[in-house]
Amino acid sequence: MFKKSLYPLFLLLVAYLLFSSSDTQTIISGIAIFLIGMVFMEDGFKLFSGGILERVLTNSTKTVPKAIGTGFLATAIVQSSSLLTIIVISFLSAELITLSGAIGVIFGSNIGTTTTAWIVSSFGVKIKIAHYAMPMLIFGVILRFNKASSYRGLGNILVGLGFVFLGIGYMKEGFESMKAGLDLAQFAMGGYLGVFVYILIGAIATVIIQSSSATMALIITALATGQIEYVNALALAIGANIGTTVTAIIGSLSSNENGKRLAVAHLIFNVATALIAIVFLYQLAYSVDIISSYVGIDEKDYAMKLALFHTIFNVIGVLAVAPFTSKLVVFLQRLFVSVKEDVLKAKYLDNVVIEVPQAAIKLIHKEVVHLYDNSTEVLSHALSLHRHKYLGMGEKIGSIVETSIKPIDTNIDHFYEMKIKSLYSEIINYSTIAQDHMNSEQNIQIYSLKVACRDIVEAIKDVKELQKNINRFMNSNNADIKIEYNHIREEIVKTLDGINSLRYKRSEFDVLANIKILEQNLDKLDMMGNGRIDHLIRENKIDPKMATSLINDSAFAYDMSKKLINVATILWIKDEDIRELGEES
Amino acid sequence: MKLEKLFQKIGNYFDDIRNKEDQDSEKKEKLKEALAKKIALKIKRIKIAKSRDKKEILKKELKILKQLQENIE
Numbered sequence: 267m268f269k270k271s272l273y274p275l276f277l278l279l280v281a282y283l284l285f286s287s288s289d290t291q292t293i294i295s296g297i298a299i300f301l302i303g304m305v306f307m308e309d310g311f312k313l314f315s316g317g318i319l320e321r322v323l324t325n326s327t328k329t330v331p332k333a334i335g336t337g338f339l340a341t342a343i344v345q346s347s348s349l350l351t352i353i354v355i356s357f358l359s360a361e362l363i364t365l366s367g368a369i370g371v372i373f374g375s376n377i378g379t380t381t382t383a384w385i386v387s388s389f390g391v392k393i394k395i396a397h398y399a400m401p402m403l404i405f406g407v408i409l410r411f412n413k414a415s416s417y418r419g420l421g422n423i424l425v426g427l428g429f430v431f432l433g434i435g436y437m438k439e440g441f442e443s444m445k446a447g448l449d450l451a452q453f454a455m456g457g458y459l460g461v462f463v464y465i466l467i468g469a470i471a472t473v474i475i476q477s478s479s480a481t482m483a484l485i486i487t488a489l490a491t492g493q494i495e496y497v498n499a500l501a502l503a504i505g506a507n508i509g510t511t512v513t514a515i516i517g518s519l520s521s522n523e524n525g526k527r528l529a530v531a532h533l534i535f536n537v538a539t540a541l542i543a544i545v546f547l548y549q550l551a552y553s554v555d556i557i558s559s560y561v562g563i564d565e566k567d568y569a570m571k572l573a574l575f576h577t578i579f580n581v582i583g584v585l586a587v588a589p590f591t592s593k594l595v596v597f598l599q600r601l602f603v604s605v606k607e608d609v610l611k612a613k614y615l616d617n618v619v620i621e622v623p624q625a626a627i628k629l630i631h632k633e634v635v636h637l638y639d640n641s642t643e644v645l646s647h648a649l650s651l652h653r654h655k656y657l658g659m660g661e662k663i664g665s666i667v668e669t670s671i672k673p674i675d676t677n678i679d680h681f682y683e684m685k686i687k688s689l690y691s692e693i694i695n696y697s698t699i700a701q702d703h704m705n706s707e708q709n710i711q712i713y714s715l716k717v718a719c720r721d722i723v724e725a726i727k728d729v730k731e732l733q734k735n736i737n738r739f740m741n742s743n744n745a746d747i748k749i750e751y752n753h754i755r756e757e758i759v760k761t762l763d764g765i766n767s768l769r770y771k772r773s774e775f776d777v778l779a780n781i782k783i784l785e786q787n788l789d790k791l792d793m794m795g796n797g798r799i800d801h802l803i804r805e806n807k808i809d810p811k812m813a814t815s816l817i818n819d820s821a822f823a824y825d826m827s828k829k830l831i832n833v834a835t836i837l838w839i840k841d842e843d844i845r846e847l848g849e850e851s
Numbered sequence: 852m853k854l855e856k857l858f859q860k861i862g863n864y865f866d867d868i869r870n871k872e873d874q875d876s877e878k879k880e881k882l883k884e885a886l887a888k889k890i891a892l893k894i895k896r897i898k899i900a901k902s903r904d905k906k907e908i909l910k911k912e913l914k915i916l917k918q919l920q921e922n923i924e
Contacts, residue, residue, distance in 0.1 A: 517916055661904065775889045777913040843882050 276474070292440030293484075300433025303426045304345070305404075310422025311344045323357060327367030330591050334584060337374025342381040345479070347510075350375050351528070358524040365524070365595050373584045376507075376535065380577040382479040383503075386434055386486045399435065415621070415703075434483055441491040461501045461547060462738050466541070468505020469512070478510035480578065490569040491532035499568065503576050511536045523602040529572045530601065531594060539583025550579060594838030610640065610685040612692040626700040627715075633693050633717050635699045635769075635837055640685050642762055645826075647676040647696075648733040649755045650740065656759050657766050666754045673737045677692060678730045686726060690719055691736045718836040721829040723843045728826035735815050746807040750793070752817055754823045757791050761827040765834040777838045778848045784831050791827060792818035883923050890916050 283290045322340065327333040341347050354371050356362045365372075402424045472481045482503065489499040511533040514526030543550060554575045555565075563570045587594075614632040619625040646653045650673050656666050697712045732754070739751040742785065764784045771777045793799050794817055802808045808816070839845045893913045900906045 773889060775886060775916060775919075776912065778919070779912040782915040782918075783911055843878055847882065847923065 278579055288438050289309050289443050292436050292443070296433045296436030296438075296440060296487075297475060297480055297484060297627055298433070299429050299436060300483055301475070301477060303429030303431075303433055305365070305426070306422050306429060307345055307426030310419045310424075310426055323353060323371065324363065326661050327363045327371055330366055330370040330373075330588060333363075333367045333370025334374035334377075334588065335403065337371035337376075339374075340371075341375040341378025346383060347375045347379045347478075349486065355525045355528055358528065364417040365527060365598065366591050367526075367589055368528055369535075369594060370588070372528060372532050373535060376539075377577065377580045377584060380573065380580055383482045383486060383573035383576045384570075386483045387490070387567075387573040397433040397701065402431065423494075433480075434487060437484060437487040438491060440490050440491045451773075454566050458695055460498060460574065461544060464498045464501035465505035465508065465544070468496060468502035469504075469509035470505075472509025472511045473504045478506045481506040481509065484574060486569045489572055496568045496571070497547075500543075500547065500575055501792075502574060503539050504547075504579070525603045527598040531546050531598060534594065535583060535587050538587050539579060542582055542586060550622075554578060568796065607817055612636075612690050612696070615692060615696045617696075618648060620696065620700050621703045623700070623704045626697075627708060627711055630693060630697050630700065630712065630715050631837070633689070633696075634718050637686065637689050637719060638722055638833055638837065639724055640689065642766075644676065644681045644685070644701040644726060645679055645729050645762065646759070647674045647681075648678060648729040649736060649758060650674050651755070651759060652761075657763055659763065663760055663763060667709040667752055667759060670849065671740050673740070676733075678726065678733060680681060682723075682726055690723055693719055714836045718833045721833045724831045725826045725833075728822045728829070731822045732819050732826075733747075735819050739812075739815075744812070746802060747812050747816070750802070750808075751819075754820060757787065758823055758827055760787065765830060768834055768838045771838070774839050774844045776839050777834075778844055781831060781835055781839075781848065784827075784834075787826055788824060791824040793817070879923065883920070886916065886920050886923065890920065 280294065284290070284294055287564060322336060326336040339351065341350055344350065344798065350371065354363070354368045358365065358368045378695050406421045406424030406426075406428055409417050409424065412418055412421065468481065468485070470486070472478050475481055475484075485494070485499050485502045487504070489496065490496045494502070511529070515529050515533060527773060557563075557578070558565070558567075558571050563574065612633050613636055614629045616629060619629065642653060646656075651667065651670050652674075655670065656663050659666060694716060697716060701709055701712050736751055736755060739747045740755075742748045742751075761784055764780060764787075768777050768780055797818055799813055799820075802816075803810070803813050835845060835848065839848070890913065893909060893916060897906055897909045897913065900909055
C-alpha cells in the first residue's frame, strides 16, 4: 500500500529532476546505465560460470572463516552481493549449506562489495573510463550472438562492464558540469549532526537506487569532482551500508524463515558495523590517513581514501561480529522458528547441474522413481496391505490378500499433500527449467518422465475412489462380493509386485517381456468385458447396487494398473527402440 | 541459378530420407540381433531352471519375446 502510493510520487520526482536541469539528467542517466550494467554482469556471471559458483559455495562454507573468504572472493569477482545472497538463501533452504556458513558468506560478501569502490576510485574517476566502455559494449554484443552459453555469458559481462563504465562516466560528467552552476559542497555539515544527516541521505539513496554499489559510485564521483566534503562522504558510505540491508529486509518479507534469518543477520551485522564506524569515525578517518601515506595514496586523493575507509570499516565489522556467529545462529533460529512439516522433499534434484542436460535427466529419473516408491506406500495402504508383506511373494500374494482384511487407517488426501504433491511440483519445476538447456531428443525424455509423474498422481486419485468400497466389501457378509473385491486387490498388488521386480532385471528385453505379461493380466480386471459381473448378477449372487459398484471399481482398478504399467515402461525401459517395439505389438 | 538451388534442396531432402531409412534399417537389424541372442539365452535358462514355477515364468517371457521377434520381421 505504502509502496504503491509512493511509487507514482517517486516517478514524478525523477521526471522533475530529469527535466529541471541537464546536469541532474546526466547524473540520473549515469545511475540508470550503471544499474543496467550490474544486471547484465549478474546475468553474465550466471551463464559464464555454469554452476561453478554454486559448487564453490557448497564446498567452501564448512567453517565461518572459510565462508567469509568465499563470500569475499565470490562478490569481488561477480561484483554483485545480491546475486550471492539469492544463491545463499536458496542453498540454505535446500540444506546444502549451514546457517553459520551462509552468515559467513554474507560477512565476506560485505567486504567483497567494497571492491566496487576501489574500481571506481582507482579507474573510474581518474581516467576517461567511458572511452573503454564502447569497445566493451561492441565486443559484448557480438559475443552475445554466440550459441555457446559461456560466450554469451562473457558477452553479457562485457556489456555489463561497458554500461557500468559508461554510467560512471555520465555521473562524473554530470557532477563536473553541475559544479559550474551549483556547488553542493556549500551544503556540507560538520560535527556529528552532519554525520547523522549524511548517513540518513546515504541510506535513503541506497533504498531508492536498490544498490549500494551504485550509491558508492555516485558518492565517489561526487567526491572526486569536489561536490561533497570527505567527512560527509564517509557518512554517506556508512548510510549506504545501512540502506542496503533495508532492501534485503523488504526482499525477505515474502521468503521463508531462512531468507528472514539471513536478512536479519545482514541487518545486525551492518548496523553493528555502522555503530562502530559512527563512534570511531574520526579515529577511523585518521587511521585511513596513516594507512594511505604508507600505501602511497595521495593525501588529496579522497576517492581512494573513501574506498579504503569503506573496506576498513567493513573488515572491522567482520572482526567484531564474526566471533559471535554461533550465538547469532542460535538467536536467529529462535527468532524465526521453522514450521516442521513432514513434507517430503526432493532427494536428488540438484540445482548445480540443472544446466547440464545428461546429469539433469539422470537426477530427474531418480526423483521420479522416488515419487513412484512413495506412491506405492499409499496405494498399498489404501488396499489394506503393507508393502513388506507382499513384495517378492509371487504366487503367495493371493493368500496374503485374503488374510489381510483389517483396514489400514490412511488419509489419502493428507498423504498426497505431504508426500506426493510437493515432490511432484519440485520435479515439474526442476525439469521445466532444465528443459531450457536441452535438445529435442532430451526434451522428449523429460516429457516422458513428466507423463510418468502425471500417471502416478492419477493412479493415487483412482485408488482414492476404490478405497471406500474396498473397506466396505472386504469384510462383507456376502461372500461373493468379498471374493470380487479381494480379486481386485490381488490383481493390483500383483501388478505392483511385478513392477517392483522390473528394477532388478538385467536386460531391457526382460523388462519389456514382463511388462507385456502384466498387460495381459490386466484382462482379469476388465470384469465387465470378461463376463464375470454378468454371471454374478444372473446367478443372483450380488444385488444391482453391488454390481454397479463393482463395475465402477473394477474400471478404476484397471485404469490405475494400466497407468502404473505405463510408468514402469517409462522408468525402466530407457532404450527408445525397445520401448517402441513394445508399443507396436 | 535459383532453379539449380531448388533442385539441390529437393535432392538433399531425398538424401535425408534415404539416410534416415538406412539408419532405421541398421537400428532394426541390431535390435533383431539382440533379441535373437536374448531368445537363445532364455531357451538355455529354461533348460537349466530347476523349479517348475521358474520354468513357467521363463516360458511366458520366451513366448512374449518370440511375439516381439515376429513383430519386427
